[in-house]
Structures are given as C-alpha cells and as structure tokens.
Amino acid sequence: MPEKEKLRIDKYLWSIRMFKTRTLATDACKAGRVKLGGANIKPSHEVKMGETYHISKGPERKVVTVTGLLENRVDAKTAVNFYRDDTPVEQTTGFKSMFHAPVLKRDRGTGRPTKRDRRETDDLKDNFFDKAEEEED
Structure with missing residues (x-):
C-alpha cells in the first residue's frame, strides 16, 4: 500500500x-x-x-x-x-457489557404502553446503566 x-x-x-x-x-x-x-x-x-x-x-x-x-x-x-x-481492557469490556442490557418485550396484542408502563421501563434501563457505571469505578 x-x-x-x-x-x-x-x-x-x-x-x-x-x-x-x-x-x-x-x-x-x-x-x-x-x-x-x-x-x-x-x-x-x-x-x-x-x-x-x-x-x-x-x-x-x-x-x-x-x-x-x-x-x-x-x-x-x-x-x-x-x-x-x-x-484499556476495562473500557473495552465496559463497552461490550452495554450490549448485554436487558431486552424488554411486550406481549403481542397488548397495545401501546401507557405512560406508567413507559416510566417503569425507563427506570429499569436507567438503573441497569447506573449499576454498570458504579462497577467500573
């Protein structure tokens, strides 16, 4: 080249x-x-x-x-x-762990999520990533 x-x-x-x-x-x-x-x-x-x-x-x-x-x-x-x-290995594995986040699925035919459902989903996601950051520190 x-x-x-x-x-x-x-x-x-x-x-x-x-x-x-x-x-x-x-x-x-x-x-x-x-x-x-x-x-x-x-x-x-x-x-x-x-x-x-x-x-x-x-x-x-x-x-x-x-x-x-x-x-x-x-x-x-x-x-x-x-x-x-x-x-650094810590940063590499930290980035990869984001792809192992919980996948939230809704049952087919249950319709759109309500505002309450959406808040619960967001809280689950936020708590997961906050715990991952604490483990890195």
Whole structure:
C-alpha cells in the first residue's frame, strides 16, 4: 500500500476504518472527540508515527497509537497493521457489557404502553446503566 510522509488526522482515521466516512472523522475532530495528549486537535493536524490519540465514538472510547501512515482506505485486515489499539481492557469490556442490557418485550396484542408502563421501563434501563457505571469505578 502506498505510504505518505504527511497525512491529515481526519484522512488517517478514515483510512484505518475508525470512521465510516471522512466527513464523520472531520466532524469528530471539530467536536473535540479526537485528542492528542489531552488536547483537542483540528482535522488538519498532521499525523506522526508513534503518536497516541484518544478517540470517542458515542459510548465507545479508543486509544490508538500510529504505527504506519495510510493514505487510502483499505480492508480491515490490512488497516490493523497501521495502528495499535492501546485501549484499556476495562473500557473495552465496559463497552461490550452495554450490549448485554436487558431486552424488554411486550406481549403481542397488548397495545401501546401507557405512560406508567413507559416510566417503569425507563427506570429499569436507567438503573441497569447506573449499576454498570458504579462497577467500573
């Protein structure tokens, strides 16, 4: 794959498949969801080998170290060779546990939930995620 000496952070994050489009990568940089040493960086920031970036994508947090510069987007198996994922295990398992949230189902034919039903459902969901955050601390 062609490597480049100078590369923008938004293009790099798109090429290693952290974001689906380059526009999403640019927007994440502008919104302060991509950090270098705790400081927000602009989409035009020049990527250097060995730099460590903290990336937030919704509830997911990633710590990525640059091991190679990649100008064009490639398949996922190849893209893994151009960065090292240094995300702590606690954060990785915490993110995955969100997918094991209780699934609330209603019986078929019971109609729309009432306001009371909705409040009970919201309370169950809120309590589940509050307990998960306490376990992480």
